[in-house]
Amino acid sequence: MGEYADLRGVRTWYETEGTGEPLVLLHGGLCTNDTWGAQRPDLAAAYRVFLPERRAHGHTPDVAGPLTYRDMAEDTVAFVETVVGGPAHLVGWSDGGVVALFVAVARPDLVRGVVVIGANFRPAAECFVDPGMLDAMTPEGPDLAFFRELYEAVSPDGADHWPVAAAKVLDMWRTQPTLTTDELARIQAPSLVMSGDDDLMTLEHTADLYRAVPGARLAVVPGASHLVPLEKAALVNGLIRDHLTQGEVETMLPVRRAHPRSG
Numbered sequence: 001m002g003e004y005a006d007l008r009g010v011r012t013w014y015e016t017e018g019t020g021e022p023l024v025l026l027h028g029g030l031c032t033n034d035t036w037g038a039q040r041p042d043l044a045a046a047y048r049v050f051l052p053e054r055r056a057h058g059h060t061p062d063v064a065g066p067l068t069y070r071d072m073a074e075d076t077v078a079f080v081e082t083v084v085g086g087p088a089h090l091v092g093w094s095d096g097g098v099v100a101l102f103v104a105v106a107r108p109d110l111v112r113g114v115v116v117i118g119a120n121f122r123p124a125a126e127c128f129v130d131p132g133m134l135d136a137m138t139p140e141g142p143d144l145a146f147f148r149e150l151y152e153a154v155s156p157d158g159a160d161h162w163p164v165a166a167a168k169v170l171d172m173w174r175t176q177p178t179l180t181t182d183e184l185a186r187i188q189a190p191s192l193v194m195s196g197d198d199d200l201m202t203l204e205h206t207a208d209l210y211r212a213v214p215g216a217r218l219a220v221v222p223g224a225s226h227l228v229p230l231e232k233a234a235l236v237n238g239l240i241r242d243h244l245t246q247g248e249v250e251t252m253l254p255v256r257r258a259h260p261r262s263g
């Protein structure tokens with residue numbers, strides 16, 4: 001069961017589970033908390049897991065105006081400050097990963113660790129393997145049928161609002177995010193960048209994200225797509241847990257992580 005919190009004028013639905021250090025799961029675009037089904041039990045065994053649904057997603061109503069990652073990041077900051085009550089680990093998938101990046105850039109004091117899965121920091125035209133895929137997507141088309149069913153089942157705005165919400169998300173994907181590498185360089189939390197080896201984002205873009213975040217770690221999961229948390233749940237969950245508990249990485253032959261020699 002979940003409940004609502006009024007945050008920045010957005011009546012935000014969230015759920016909680018487990019005990020331990022706080023960990024916030026940030027779902028993907030057009031998704032609900034149901035898509036974390038393969039991660040929730042595992043992570044809740046070790047953490048106090050918080051699952052907010054963002055504006056125009058799931059049980060959380062839409063608000064006037066376009067959707068932006070910056071607005072959703074500010075909503076998430078308010079959630080961490082108000083509901084979580086202090087710094088938390090952020091684990092974001094797809095759009096949730098983008099939101100996690102924005103939060104980590106703007107409010108490093110609220111972020112203990114970061115895991116972003118299938119995330120991008122530039123708009124679709126600059127990072128998608130097939131940017132033209134968005135041209136074929138419409139709110140009533142077959143490509144979004146799965147997401148439409150998720151939305152219609154729980155949205156307080158009603159099924160009739162789906163075309164509005166879906167159009168906002170599609171517009172956002174075409175023009176956002178617009179993070180720079182200088183902004184990403186401000187992230188202080190230990191960060192893991194993860195993707196499937198056949199993700200929506202190019203491997204080159206994923207590598208650029210990895211290189212831009214100081215001290216980041218990289219995991220490209222073989223035989224997986226943008227749905228890697230569902231396809232390789234046990235591996236993904238293990239990578240998340242290892243990252244959040246490992247501390248500083250020590251390897252036998254460090255190159256990027258080699259400390260500068262003195263003298």
